[in-house]
Amino acid sequence: MAKLGSISCRACSGLVGKKNVTVRFTIATIIGIVVGFLIGISFPTKLCFPSSVIPYIEDRNWVTTQALLNHALTSARNRSGNNSNDFNDTLKTYVPTKPRGAERLPPGIIVSESDFHLHRLWGNPDEDLTIKQKYLVTFAVGYDQKKNIDAAVKKFSENFTILLFHYDGRTSEWDEFEWSKRAIHVSARRQTKWWYAKRFLHPDIVAPYEYIFIWDEDLGVEHFNAEEYIKLIKKHGLEISQPGLMPNRGSITWRMTERRGDHEVHKETKERPGRCFDPHTPPCAAFVEIMAPVFSRDAWRCVWHMIQNDLVHGWGLDFALRTCVEPAHEKIGVVDSQWIVHQVIPSLANQGQAVNGKKPGEARVCSLCWLLFGNVQVEERCHKEWRMFQKRMEIAYYMEIGFPPPT
Ligand SMILES: *[C@@H]1O[C@H](CO)[C@@H](O)[C@H](O)[C@H]1NC(C)=O
Ligand SMILES: *[C@@H]1O[C@H](CO)[C@@H](O)[C@H](O)[C@H]1NC(C)=O
Ligand SMILES: *[C@@H]1O[C@H](CO)[C@@H](O)[C@H](O)[C@H]1NC(C)=O
Ligand SMILES: *[C@@H]1O[C@H](CO)[C@@H](O)[C@H](O)[C@H]1NC(C)=O
Numbered sequence: 298m299a300k301l302g303s304i305s306c307r308a309c310s311g312l313v314g315k316k317n318v319t320v321r322f323t324i325a326t327i328i329g330i331v332v333g334f335l336i337g338i339s340f341p342t343k344l345c346f347p348s349s350v351i352p353y354i355e356d357r358n359w360v361t362t363q364a365l366l367n368h369a370l371t372s373a374r375n376r377s378g379n380n381s382n383d384f385n386d387t388l389k390t391y392v393p394t395k396p397r398g399a400e401r402l403p404p405g406i407i408v409s410e411s412d413f414h415l416h417r418l419w420g421n422p423d424e425d426l427t428i429k430q431k432y433l434v435t436f437a438v439g440y441d442q443k444k445n446i447d448a449a450v451k452k453f454s455e456n457f458t459i460l461l462f463h464y465d466g467r468t469s470e471w472d473e474f475e476w477s478k479r480a481i482h483v484s485a486r487r488q489t490k491w492w493y494a495k496r497f498l499h500p501d502i503v504a505p506y507e508y509i510f511i512w513d514e515d516l517g518v519e520h521f522n523a524e525e526y527i528k529l530i531k532k533h534g535l536e537i538s539q540p541g542l543m544p545n546r547g548s549i550t551w552r553m554t555e556r557r558g559d560h561e562v563h564k565e566t567k568e569r570p571g572r573c574f575d576p577h578t579p580p581c582a583a584f585v586e587i588m589a590p591v592f593s594r595d596a597w598r599c600v601w602h603m604i605q606n607d608l609v610h611g612w613g614l615d616f617a618l619r620t621c622v623e624p625a626h627e628k629i630g631v632v633d634s635q636w637i638v639h640q641v642i643p644s645l646a647n648q649g650q651a652v653n654g655k656k657p658g659e660a661r662v663c664s665l666c667w668l669l670f671g672n673v674q675v676e677e678r679c680h681k682e683w684r685m686f687q688k689r690m691e692i693a694y695y696m697e698i699g700f701p702p703p704t
Contacts, residue, residue: 363616410502428455433509435459439465445515449514452523460497488609490611491608500597508593511592520636521636537621540631541632543639553566564627565581565582578619579616582625583625583626587614612682612686617690
């Protein structure tokens with residue numbers, strides 16, 4: 298136990314301290330050992346302090362990785378003539394006249410896109426919908442978080458389709474809420490938000506929605522209004538965005554997503570020295586986190602394609618979002634005047650495999666970190682996925698330009 302505590306607090310301290318890294322780490326390690334030990338002896342249940350992505354990134358020579366991806370990206374754009382016009386043309390020429398598989402059908406009968414609009418079973422089909430919702434909001438939920446989700450859903454007007462992904466298999470219980478009857482419920486046990494997103498939010502299925510919110514269940518929405526939010530992202534031309542984050546407990550992982558009291562919206566920030574390869578690249582700009590992203594229809598069409606079927610945690614996706622919009626540092630941003638609080642509820646803690654005979658939920662979580670995982674195995678998997686995703690991105694871009702990635 299003491300050992301666990303020390304690993305994690307060393308990691309978490311990266312978020313909190315401001316001074317010399319070594320000193321900070323050493324002190325934190327000692328505190329970690331002591332606290333870990335004390336907690337270890339005072340609680341019978343297993344307590345685990347998850348580490349954060351920050352020290353991990355610093356350890357892995359993060360800037361080099363970003364630089365590599367950047368090089369691959371610019372090379373790919375370069376090859377397509379460095380001309381956004383050409384790039385646009387390439388996009389335009391790839392519009393098949395009929396979808397694959399539908400070649401035998403006359404175009405007039407082909408319906409290649411769908412939606413989540415609920416229809417009644419009688420009457421005139423074209424009179425079924427009293428409101429055609431223009432926006433979609435999804436939450437991956439467990440019933441234990443019902444209070445929080447109820448509060449969140451109420452911040453979204455009737456112009457939103459509500460889609461709940463249930464990871465605990467409990468769907469009918471939600472009918473105690475009036476809005477549940479007009480929501481879409483999808484149930485699959487112990488899956489992550491990105492697993493659902495890949496399977497149930499295909500761009501052709503969500504095509505009618507102008508904006509798509511893919512949110513975690515543990516967000517505090519007291520100071521958030523979805524209609525106002527949409528006005529702002531339209532006004533500022535944000536294709537990918539998130540509400541500003543107010544620190545709750547602990548500290549903010551990235552400065553970019555921290556709420557600024559004196560702004561309506563911000564698109565760039567100053568990070569700690571050495572974190573940004575370029576002021577226009579993540580995490581200084583062109584960046585939002587994966588906990589509460591909002592995508593325009595077009596941005597989502599790109600992002601969906603980038604989500605890997607086997608990498609279910611979505612780690613690394615936040616840093617790659619910029620490849621989907623151009624210029625990314627202008628079209629990705631954070632809305633400060635509609636903001637949220639990350640409540641730090643360890644929902645994923647229940648989703649890992651049992652460790653040492655204990656149910657995963659028993660591994661209680663206590664942490665200052667934003668990225669919460671009550672389960673060490675889940676956390677390891679996140680890090681592994683992050684590396685794999687990064688590697689795949691690099692290789693893909695280099696393959697596209699026809700030479701192998703530099704080693
Ligand atoms: C882009 O193309 C120009 C001219 O062909 C070349 O000088 C430059 O090195 C290329 N940049 C990259 C990143 O490949
Ligand atoms: C491509 O664009 C970049 C910046 O927009 C510029 O630095 C570079 O020289 C351009 N390359 C070519 C081949 O035009
Ligand atoms: C490329 O297309 C986008 C969207 O259609 C447009 O906003 C942009 O101005 C175009 N770029 C050029 C260089 O034509
Ligand atoms: C829903 O959308 C309509 C049409 O854009 C708008 O007039 C209405 O005010 C919206 N509803 C709310 C609650 O904002």
